[in-house]
Amino acid sequence: MLEAVSLGCVRGERRLFSNTGFSVAKGQLLRITGANGSGKTSLLRILCGLLTPSDGKVLWNTRPIGEQREDYHRALTYVGHLNGLKDDMTPHENLAVASTLAGCPAGRSARRDALAGFGLAHCADLPVRHLSQGQRRRVALARLALQNPSGIWILDEPFTALDAEAVANLSRIIAAHAAAGGIVIFTTHMEVTIAAANIVLVNLGQQADRA
Amino acid sequence: MIRAFVCVARRDLALALRRKSDVANTLVFFVIVTSLFPLGVGPERSLLHAMAPGILWVAALLASMLSLARIFEPDFADGTLEQLALGVEPLSVLVIGKIGAHWLLTGLPLTLISPILALQFDLQPLAILALCGGLLAGTAALSLIGAVGAALTLGLRGGGVLAALLVLPLYIPVLIFGAGAVGAVESGLGAQPHLLLLGAFFLTSLASAPWATATAIRIALD
Amino acid sequence: MTTRDSDTYYSGNASPSAAKHRIHWFHYASPQTFYPLAGRLIPWFAALAVLLGAAGMYVGFLVAPTDAQQGDAYRIIFLHVPAAWMSMFLYVVMAFWAGVGLVFNTRLSAMLATAIAPTGAMFTFLALWTGSLWGKPTWGTWWVWDARLTSELILLFLYFGFMALQAAIDDPRRADRAGAVLALVGVINVPIIYFSVIWWNTLHQGASISMKSAPTMAMTMLLGMLLMALCFWMYSIATILARVRCILLERERHTDWCMTELRGTP
Numbered sequence: 001m002l003e004a005v006s007l008g009c010v011r012g013e014r015r016l017f018s019n020t021g022f023s024v025a026k027g028q029l030l031r032i033t034g035a036n037g038s039g040k041t042s043l044l045r046i047l048c049g050l051l052t053p054s055d056g057k058v059l060w061n062t063r064p065i066g067e068q069r070e071d072y073h074r075a076l077t078y079v080g081h082l083n084g085l086k087d088d089m090t091p092h093e094n095l096a097v098a099s100t101l102a103g104c105p106a107g108r109s110a111r112r113d114a115l116a117g118f119g120l121a122h123c124a125d126l127p128v129r130h131l132s133q134g135q136r137r138r139v140a141l142a143r144l145a146l147q148n149p150s151g152i153w154i155l156d157e158p159f160t161a162l163d164a165e166a167v168a169n170l171s172r173i174i175a176a177h178a179a180a181g182g183i184v185i186f187t188t189h190m191e192v193t194i195a196a197a198n199i200v201l202v203n204l205g206q207q208a209d210r211a
Numbered sequence: 212m213i214r215a216f217v218c219v220a221r222r223d224l225a226l227a228l229r230r231k232s233d234v235a236n237t238l239v240f241f242v243i244v245t246s247l248f249p250l251g252v253g254p255e256r257s258l259l260h261a262m263a264p265g266i267l268w269v270a271a272l273l274a275s276m277l278s279l280a281r282i283f284e285p286d287f288a289d290g291t292l293e294q295l296a297l298g299v300e301p302l303s304v305l306v307i308g309k310i311g312a313h314w315l316l317t318g319l320p321l322t323l324i325s326p327i328l329a330l331q332f333d334l335q336p337l338a339i340l341a342l343c344g345g346l347l348a349g350t351a352a353l354s355l356i357g358a359v360g361a362a363l364t365l366g367l368r369g370g371g372v373l374a375a376l377l378v379l380p381l382y383i384p385v386l387i388f389g390a391g392a393v394g395a396v397e398s399g400l401g402a403q404p405h406l407l408l409l410g411a412f413f414l415t416s417l418a419s420a421p422w423a424t425a426t427a428i429r430i431a432l433d
Numbered sequence: 434m435t436t437r438d439s440d441t442y443y444s445g446n447a448s449p450s451a452a453k454h455r456i457h458w459f460h461y462a463s464p465q466t467f468y469p470l471a472g473r474l475i476p477w478f479a480a481l482a483v484l485l486g487a488a489g490m491y492v493g494f495l496v497a498p499t500d501a502q503q504g505d506a507y508r509i510i511f512l513h514v515p516a517a518w519m520s521m522f523l524y525v526v527m528a529f530w531a532g533v534g535l536v537f538n539t540r541l542s543a544m545l546a547t548a549i550a551p552t553g554a555m556f557t558f559l560a561l562w563t564g565s566l567w568g569k570p571t572w573g574t575w576w577v578w579d580a581r582l583t584s585e586l587i588l589l590f591l592y593f594g595f596m597a598l599q600a601a602i603d604d605p606r607r608a609d610r611a612g613a614v615l616a617l618v619g620v621i622n623v624p625i626i627y628f629s630v631i632w633w634n635t636l637h638q639g640a641s642i643s644m645k646s647a648p649t650m651a652m653t654m655l656l657g658m659l660l661m662a663l664c665f666w667m668y669s670i671a672t673i674l675a676r677v678r679c680i681l682l683e684r685e686r687h688t689d690w691c692m693t694e695l696r697g698t699p
Contacts, residue, residue, distance in 0.1 A: 012604055013687065050293060050432050073299050082290025086222070088229045093222075100218040103299030359618055363611050367601045376597055377615060380590040381622050384629040391633065408632075412625070423618050426535075430610045 001025050001061060002047070002152060002183055008055035009042050016042055017204050018055065026150065027198060029178050030185040034204030040187040041081060043204065044156050047185060048078045060152075074103045075151040079158055083140040087129035091115055091139040094128060099146045106146045114145035117173075119166065133161040141170060144177070153177060155186040167192060215300040216308040223312035227281075234316050237278045241321055244270040245328050256333060263332035264342070264393035268386055271321050271346060275353045276378060278317045279361040280371050282309055283428065287365045293432055303425040310358045310421070318350025338393050341402035345389040345409055352413040355420035356381050362427035384412055464681050465690040467541060471674040478674070482667035489660030497653045506570040510654075513563035515662035516556045517581070519669060520588060521623075523553035527595070528620035531613035541677075543609035544684070546616060547599060548676035552669050554592035560585050580634035584627045591619045605684055 001023060008018035016039030024030045032040050045051040047058055049065050049072065058065045065072045085094045092111055099106040106114070115124045118138040123131060128139065137160065144153060153174075159167050171194045174184050178198065227234055248266045249259055259266075286292035295305050322343055329339045360378035364370035392405035493511035500507040527549040534543030564582050565575045576582070598615055602608035685691045 048297060050296060050429075052433055070299055070301075073297055076297065078293075078297055080290055080293060082288075082293070084290035084294040086226060086289065086291060088226050089222075093225075097218055097222050098294060101215055101294060101298035101300070101305075103215075105214065356618075359614070363598060363615055364601070369601065373597055373601055376590075377594040380587050380594065380626070381618065383587060384622075384625050387629045387633040408629075415621075415625075419618070419621060423614050427611060427614050430607055430614065433607060433610075 002185075003059040003062075004043075004047065004056065005059060006056040007043070007046060007053045007058070009039055009046060009051070010054040011039075011042060015054075020202070020204065021056070022200065022202050024183050024185060024200060026181045026183060027178055028183060029174065029194065029199045030183070030202060031199060032185065032187045032202050032204065038204040040204060041156055044078075044080075044154050044185065044187065048076060048154055049073075050078075075148055076154065077102065077144055077147045077151060078154045078156075079140050079143065080156045083136050085128045085136060085139055088127055090125050090127055091120060091131075091142070092124050094139060095142060095146060098143050102143075102147050104147060110146060114142045115139070117145050118142045118169070134163060134166065137161045138166060144173065149177075150181045152183045153185070155184065157187055157189070159188050159190050159192055171195070212300050212304055215298060216304050219295070219305045219308035220312045220315075223309055224315065227312070227316050233278070233281060234320065237274050237317050238320055238324055240277060241270050241274040241324065242328065244273060245331070260333050260397075263329065263334055264338075264390040264397070266332070267325060267328060267342060267393070268345075268349075268390040271325065271350065272353060272379075272382055272386060274321060275317050275350055276357055276375055276382070278313070279357045279374055279378070282313050282358055282361050283365055284361070284370070287431065292365075292428065296429060296432055301425070302428060303421040306358065306362075306421045306424045306428070307417075310354050310424070313358070314351050314354040318346070318354055321350055322346040334393070335397065337402075338396040341392045341396045341406065342389075344402070344406055345392045348406070348409045348413045349385045349389040352385050352409070352416045353382060355413075355416040356385075358424045359420055359427060362424045362431060365428070365431035385409065388412065464541060464685055465688075468678060468681055468690075468694065471678050475671050475674050478667045478671035482664050482671060485660055485664035485667060489657055489664050492653060492660060493657035497657050498651060503571060506567065509563050509567045511657050511661050513560055513567060514658050515665050516563060517560040517585060518662055519665045520553055520557035520560050520585065523549055523556060523669065524588060524591065524616075524623065525620060527553060528616040531609075531616040535610055535613035535617070540609075540684075541681075543613065544677050544680045545673065546612065547609070548673045548680060549669075550592055550596050550599075551676070552672050554589060554596065556665065556669075557585060557589040557592055561589065578634070580631045583634070584630045587626055587630070588623070591623070595619070 003023040004021050006018075007020045009016045016037075020043065022030065032043060034040050042051055046053045049058070049069065060068065060072050060075075084098070085091075086097075089097075092108070092115070095106065095111045095114060099111070112121070112124065115121060118141060120135060120138055120142065123135060128136060131139070137158075141155075141158060155174075158170060162170065167190070171192055174186070175195050178184055245266055248262065252258060252262065283292060286295065296302050298305060325342055325346055326339050329342055334342065357374075357378050360374040360381075363377060364374040367373060388405045388409040392402040392409065395405055396402045489511060493508055497508070497511075499505055527546045530542045530549065531546035533539060534541075534546060561582065564585070568577060569575055595612055595615055599608045599612045602611060682691055682695065686695065
């Protein structure tokens, strides 16, 4: 169970949001909505532990995430705004590094399956620099298939640059992850239908006022 | 832990070997800078001989510093650095892997090429040995300290020059002991005390720099 | 619009009992308490600086005897030595406050560190300048690569690095924390640099004209230097407090107490 307790965030001179709280249990989806500049990405980065909140705290299984960094990171997969891929390496190599860092090294066949699941079987051995934006996004998302099956996925605009087929595919994968007892927290500005029982919405509201 | 460490170091080495020109550029810079000094101060042998330790060390120090931007800046730009920070292993361990790779790609080649340049300045064999020994430990300390500066200036405008401004004063002990070791052999004294102090400085940097670098990276990602 | 009264970046982390305890402890660390307090203290420190400075100058220029070897030129040490003391002392103080700011996330300590840097750099520069003014009549040259002058020069570089790093970062919180890491790395290195420079200097005996050849000290000379050191101390406190007040106003200008302050209380 992941809880956000009265989080506040100030970036530069702007207060993005304050007193934001919610909790997500296993099997739940959390969609964060809000206008551009309302602090969606900042909130996701706070939930990852990359950003220190100005106020409040993030608890995972009732303990602050900062006190259990290793366990928390083992459970967490973050696909951010940036894909986190090396242009000079192939999708295969990128996934190998990413899975090792995440603490569960994946073998070649597991990586091949993950890439095939995102329709990348034909370009698995090309350097990432030759791939299109949508394909790169899918390589980044293929990490989801390799990691902790009941973990926390934090996805920042995962549907960006994907074609209709890939969007449908990712929606299915997200729903399946939640159904298997995982947690998914995501933002999107696209209207996507995800067939999941339990979606929580958090709205960060309009553009932030000054701090 | 070892596995993630090796993975990061191997990744950086593999990436660098796919862009070999970066590694070569550092070496070429080293060679060119040392060749500029005789042109600046004149070809007199005894003068160049006396200045050789300082010239070689300052050039090595600048070459190592120029390649600092390669350590973290590309990873910061493409998002792999935040994935490292979200890794299961402590960031400071992964940072040592990256610094180790940086040393293998700059410090070690600089050390290996330095005897040839030392011959141009007419250094005696024992002095060349002291130069190589000093560079071996000294460039490792330079990579460690330099990584702090590189991490502090991540994503800043004019980061490269700023990083130089931050780390050059901190490089001074390495320069003094490194060049001092060569000078001591040339003047008939042993290089041992200098090299031991250089080694001690390297160990001190190894103990403190990865922590400072990891902290600086987290600050930059915040 | 919210005003944050707490002294820390994330007040939410403190347990209630700790928070209660901290209110006393950090009472003056809260910006809106500190601001008027600093304002009241500045005139006193400034006045003390003027008085001590006048007394120090009097002792230094009129009471202290003329040196047999160096004549009146030596009198510059009444500025030079206290400035050198202050330059090193302020670096350590700056690193201390920066470290406190990094560890406890206190805003005010980080601002203090930022405010100390220019004063520290100024004293370092003053020490170098007066050192070179003294060098000309004494050694016949503006600059010698003496161990102390060289390490003072490196200290100036360290101050410049700290200020340049903070100036390059737009987000004040990142600037505080990055500066703190640099100051801490610097303060570990200052003694190492100092001893390596001394080592370097003694190995190259040829050019060594050491400041150790300074005249043996008469009691009045020591008194003059101490008075000047105290004057510099008071001056530093006054300017640093004034600078912290400016930084506070700049950073907190959108909070209610700053708005009241800026509008001027009726």
